[in-house]
Amino acid sequence: MSKKLPGGEMTSRILDFIWIADCSGSMDGEKIQTLNYAIRQTIPDMRKEADDNPNASLMVRAVKFSDGASWHVATATPIDQFNWTDLTAGGVTSLGMALDLVAAELNSFPTDTKRLPPVLVLLTDGQPTDDYKKGIDSLLNTPWGKKAVRIAIAIGKDTDLDVLGQFTGNSELVLEAKNPQLLIKFIKWASTVVKTVSSPRAAADGGSDAGVDVNTIPAAGDDDDIW
Amino acid sequence: MVNPQAAFGAKVRGAAHIKNGKPCQDALLISTDEEKRYFAVYVADGHGSAQCAYSDDGAQVAVESAHSVFYSIFCENTPAEAGELLNAHKDIWLPKKIESEWKERVKKFHSDKERMLSEPFPFLLYGSTLLVLIVSDGFIFSMQLGDGDIVSISDGKADWILKPERVGVYVHSLCLENSWQYFRSVWTPQPEGTESPEMFLVSTDGYSDCFLSDAGFLQAVTDIHHLFKSSGKEATEEQLAHWLEESSAAGSGDDITLAILPSGNIV
Numbered sequence: 001m002s003k004k005l006p007g008g009e010m011t012s013r014i015l016d017f018i019w020i021a022d023c024s025g026s027m028d029g030e031k032i033q034t035l036n037y038a039i040r041q042t043i044p045d046m047r048k049e050a051d052d053n054p055n056a057s058l059m060v061r062a063v064k065f066s067d068g069a070s071w072h073v074a075t076a077t078p079i080d081q082f083n084w085t086d087l088t089a090g091g092v093t094s095l096g097m098a099l100d101l102v103a104a105e106l107n108s109f110p111t112d113t114k115r116l117p118p119v120l121v122l123l124t125d126g127q128p129t130d131d132y133k134k135g136i137d138s139l140l141n142t143p144w145g146k147k148a149v150r151i152a153i154a155i156g157k158d159t160d161l162d163v164l165g166q167f168t169g170n171s172e173l174v175l176e177a178k179n180p181q182l183l184i185k186f187i188k189w190a191s192t193v194v195k196t197v198s199s200p201r202a203a204a205d206g207g208s209d210a211g212v213d214v215n216t217i218p219a220a221g222d223d224d225d226i227w
Numbered sequence: 228m229v230n231p232q233a234a235f236g237a238k239v240r241g242a243a244h245i246k247n248g249k250p251c252q253d254a255l256l257i258s259t260d261e262e263k264r265y266f267a268v269y270v271a272d273g274h275g276s277a278q279c280a281y282s283d284d285g286a287q288v289a290v291e292s293a294h295s296v297f298y299s300i301f302c303e304n305t306p307a308e309a310g311e312l313l314n315a316h317k318d319i320w321l322p323k324k325i326e327s328e329w330k331e332r333v334k335k336f337h338s339d340k341e342r343m344l345s346e347p348f349p350f351l352l353y354g355s356t357l358l359v360l361i362v363s364d365g366f367i368f369s370m371q372l373g374d375g376d377i378v379s380i381s382d383g384k385a386d387w388i389l390k391p392e393r394v395g396v397y398v399h400s401l402c403l404e405n406s407w408q409y410f411r412s413v414w415t416p417q418p419e420g421t422e423s424p425e426m427f428l429v430s431t432d433g434y435s436d437c438f439l440s441d442a443g444f445l446q447a448v449t450d451i452h453h454l455f456k457s458s459g460k461e462a463t464e465e466q467l468a469h470w471l472e473e474s475s476a477a478g479s480g481d482d483i484t485l486a487i488l489p490s491g492n493i494v
Contacts, residue, residue, distance in 0.1 A: 005470055006450035008443025010478040013436065055243050055480025114436055114479075196276075213277060 012055045015116040015194060016076060016144075017046075018105075019062040020098050021087055022124035022155070028089035030180060031125055031155050031227065036086040038184040042191035043082060049195050050079045056116060058194055061105075065098035066091030095128035095163070099135030106144040116197050117147040121190045122167055125155035125227075136166050149193055149212055153177050153186045156227030172214045178225040185218040192216075229423040230491025231266045231362040233259065235460065236484065237468040241433055243480030249275065252283040253431050253484040254355075256290035258298065264306045265363040268486040269293045272375060272431040274354040274400065275482075281342070285329075285353025288336055289401055292328040293359050296321070310366040314414040317370065322407035325357070329401045354402035360388075360429050362488055367424070370412040373398040374432040378448050379424035385448035388413055388427075391435070426452050427488040434471065434485055437478025447474075455489060463487065 021035060050058040059076035063069060064087055072087065102120060109115060120139075139145035152164035152174045164174040175190075177183035193212055240251040252273030259266045271289035273282025300309050313321065333353045337344070356373030369377045369388045377388045389411055392399065399409035417423050428448050435444040455463045471483040 005447075005473055005477070006454070007438055007447025007474075009439045010437045010443070010474060011439045012478065012480070052247065053243055053480065054246070055241075055475075055478065114439065 011114065012057050013114045013116050015056045015058050015197060016106075016118040017058060017060045017079075017191075017194060018102060018118065018120050019060075019072075020102060020120060020122045021062060021064050021072065022093060022095070022126065023064045023066040023087050023089050023091070024093040024126055025066070025090050026093075026126050026158070027155070031183075032087055032089040034180040034183050035123055035155070035187070036084065038187035040084045041184070042188055043079070043084065045188065046079050046082075046191050046194060049192065053195070056194075063098050063101055065094045067094060069094050069097035069101050071101070092129040093124065093126045094130045095122075095124065096130040096132040096135035099132070099139045099167070103135070103138035103142050103145055106139070106142045106148070109144055115144070117149055118144055119149045119190075119193050119197055120151070121187075122150070122152040122164065123155060123187070124152070124164070125159055127158070127160045128163060132163055133166075139167075140169075149197055151175070151190045151193065151212075153183065153190065155183055157225060172217075173212065175217060176220070178220070178227055180226075182218070182220060189216065189218055229362050229364055229367065229417050231364070232489045232491060233257075233263075234266055234268050234486050234488040235464050235467075236268070236429075236486030237464075237471055238484040239468055239471040239475060239482065241480050241482040242472075242476040244275075244482060246480075250283050251482045252286055253433070253482040254283075254286035254290045255484045255486060256294050257486060258294055260298075260301050265301055265309070265361055266488055267294065267297060267362075268358075268360045268427075268429045268488055270358040270375060270429050270431060270484050270486060272356045272373070272433070272482070272484070274356075274398065278351055279354040279402075281337075281352045282354050284336060285333060285355040285401070288332045288353065289329055289355045289357045292332050293325055293357055296324050296328055297359070297361060306363045306365055310363060310368070310414070310416070313361070313366070313368045317368070317412040317414055319407070321370070321412070322372075322410035325410070326401060326405075326407045350402035352402075354400040356398060356431075357401060358429050358431075360427055360486075360488060362427060362490070364417070366417055367415045367427075368412070370410060372406060372410045373400055376428070376430050376432070376435050376444070378428045378430075378445070380426045380428075380448060380452045381422065381424045383449060383452070385445045385452070388415075391432075423490060423492050425490055425492045426455065427490070428485065429488070430485040431481070431483060433475060433479050433481030433483040436481060437474045437483075451487065455487070460489070
């Protein structure tokens with residue numbers, strides 16, 4: 001029996017997961033608190049998903065945007081080492097700058113490595129105050145941005161859903177969280193998308209949502225709108 | 228001339244599938260005719276997602292459907308005529324024939340199993356890719372729908388016969404409407420005096436996905452080629468399943484199917 005397997009270096013495939021969080025002034029209070037709480041709550045579930053599929057390396061990072069955009073978690077962090085530091089709110093909504101930042105990162109991925117499509121989850125409650133279109137174009141002009149699973153969670157009722165639809169490319173992946181309970185549900189659901197994407201074989205019908213089963217999105221229910 | 232020899236291969240359940248209790252969703256069929264005028268390898272990879280619950284059956288039906296189509300061509304024609312037919316019909320008639328054969332057989336299979344019927348027929352449940360390699364003395368024919376790798380080795384250098392399809396999670400599939408449009412194929416004549424490849428390999432994407440880079444995958448192909456040359460078919464065949472299992476565990480986690488078709492030029 002041969003001791004060495006044929007071929008070059010082997011690896012599990014990298015699955016990049018990026019939270020893109022709005023920290024503008026309108027997020028202050030219950031919205032940002034719920035966002036922080038919900039993201040922290042997803043960590044054990046994401047660790048379990050990663051354990052169930054050892055052949056995908058789930059790497060998490062986060063971008064925050066308000067008066068500008070910067071990495072909240074800059075280093076791609078294995079989910080078993082990932083912790084969430086609470087965000088605070090204040091300032092305007094520089095969504096375009098945030099997407100530029102993500103696009104630059106995706107563009108830096110080596111082209112010949114075996115990666116799974118990245119998962120990008122955008123959380124925002126308002127209307128962009130900068131040139132968001134340029135950011136979306138930058139993102140979609142990168143090979144990995146185009147292939148990415150792009151989910152948007154609109155927090156409250158003042159979000160520009162058209163902008164979020166341009167980000168996701170699929171209106172079914174724009175989720176309207178009209179209250180804290182729904183925001184928690186949607187954030188938890190978005191974190192489970194890694195299971196679909198990291199499956200060795202995913203889907204077949206040529207759509208643009210990278211195999212996400214929209215039927216599993218939590219229903220809005222009859223809860224009163226409070227945001 | 229190619230002087231092809233009998234193909235051999237292995238199919239293993241992926242490490243992630245073992246962990247998650249999923250079956251192997253690949254299929255492999257190797258065939259030749261009684262006179263050994265041509266050798267064929269058919270490989271299929273069922274999608275395995277939740278929407279494709281019977282894709283292991285779909286993959287098996289895929290290799291049988293393709294075999295049926297090509298076998299009848301070779302039974303009714305000389306190799307030279309068959310080669311001309313494949314070349315003439317590789318873009319439209321052949322893929323249409325394979326698509327319709329697969330869909331008819333899937334419907335019958337579904338009915339025989341008394342599975343729940345719905346309209347339109349849920350072909351997505353059986354979604355699968357398909358890879359075909361047919362080698363005769365006078366030509367090499369490759370056909371591909373979806374991902375996977377068909378590679379040849381000449382002068383010790385490995386390269387794809389058909390450039391692999393890497394489109395993220397989605398893959399072209401037999402279950403699509405008019406899937407024939409997404410088939411890609413290459414027919415290469417090999418008249419006497421032509422420098423022909425020494426070996427061909429056909430594998431599901433579960434194998435190439437194990438490697439950090441495409442170069443690592445092509446290195447695997449040349450390593451297997453070297454082992455075949457130095458140790459022979461039996462030694463290579465004996466280790467194949469073990470390699471694939473270990474590779475799946477160290478890499479993609481996916482099912483892996485790998486078929487090897489050596490040619491007389493390898494000696």
